[in-house]
Amino acid sequence: MLIDEIKIYISSGKGGDGMVSFNKNMMELGPTGGSGGKGGDVIAEGVSDIGALKAFRFKKKIYAKDGENGLSQFRDGKDGEDLFLRVPVGTVMENLATGEVKEIKKIGERVLILKGGRGGKGNFHFRSSRNTSPKKSEKGKEGDSAEFYFQLKLIADVGFIGLPNVGKSSLLNELTNSKSKVANYAFTTLEPNLGAYYELIIADIPGLIAGAHKGRGLGVKFLKHIERTKTLFHFISANTENPIEDYNTVYGELKKHNKKLLEKDEYIIISKKDDVSKEKLKKIEKEVKKIGKEFCTISILEEESLKSIKRILASISKEKRK
Ligand SMILES: Nc1nc2c(ncn2[C@@H]2O[C@H](COP(=O)(O)OP(=O)(O)OP(=O)(O)O)[C@@H](O)[C@H]2O)c(=O)[nH]1
Ligand SMILES: [Mg+2]
DSSP states (O other), X not given: OOOOEEEEEEEOOOOOOOOOOBOOOTTOOOBOOOOOOOOOOEEEEEESOTTGGGGGTTOXXXXXXXXXXXXXXXXXXXXXXXXXXXXXXXXXXXXXXXXXXXXXXXXXXXXXXXXXXXXXXXXXXXXXXXXXXXXXXXXXOOOOEEEEEEXXXXXXXXXXXXXXXXXXXXXXXXXXXXXXOOXXXXXXXXXXXXXXXXXXXXEEOOOOOTTGGGTOTTHHHHHHHHTTEEEEEEEEETTOXXXXXXXXXXXXXXXXXXXXXXXXXXXXXXXXXXXXXXXXXXXXXXXXXXXXXXXXXXXXXXXHHHHHHHHHHHHHHHHHHO
């Protein structure tokens, strides 16, 4: 199961305390207390694995290492190691204590989540001409801690949407080296799959049905993943009885989930053209035309019709590069 949201308590490391100590050599009675090391930072790092949040599934709390205390003989404490959290690209991270929201947009991108506490100064740092043997040192600063909500919101260039069983995964597999499961029944795809078509990321979203926005079927869990998809390919099967109704069912779910979804560039893909007679196909195309959006008719069994999809993808690529 795709883990696409988690709540977790995170704490950065505490700074080490400064030391009070004096040179034991009677000839030179100076302060020698070293400073504490800095507490470890907590840093999120973007990875391509969309399932990476599952690593946190059973963790309730995570801590970066504390800095070590300063020692005598001018020895400073070691800094606490930084803690790296590997999260999928598209993860939005909210600090529930402050409301601050940060996100990871690129593979390899690093974002500071919580800064470690500063180390306290040892008494060596408090020497002066007036006070040559200070007994003062600082405590290390506490680390920061808060509960966080991490939510994966996929960033894809193209999202495949539609009712179940309309051939979304089949086309994804055809165009990319994704191995999305394909079968002749509803809800074959249980969680989004990503594929790369040259520089475009394509997301195949599980089938949507009426009531998805209220939690029917699987769709609602994934509607949020369409929010940050630039272009939608809206699939309608050529062997449907009522293409307009199919279209409106999915359109209605998008609208009820978030009206912004309707502002995306959208292409209608009439799939499985090989599965129906020429007459039926004509009729479907005539009806789909009434929706007033650009559409193309395909079969994954025909090289020629895949070319029309590839042309659309090429124009999206070109737009992206601009
Ligand atoms: N004849 C024909 N069958 C197709 C075509 N594309 C897909 N199919 C078949 O349609 C069925 C459903 O395909 P999927 O790709 O699993 O459909 P989906 O839209 O991903 O379905 P869900 O994951 O349930 O939402 C499978 O049996 C496919 O082999 C096509 O162009 N022509
Ligand atoms: Mg599928």
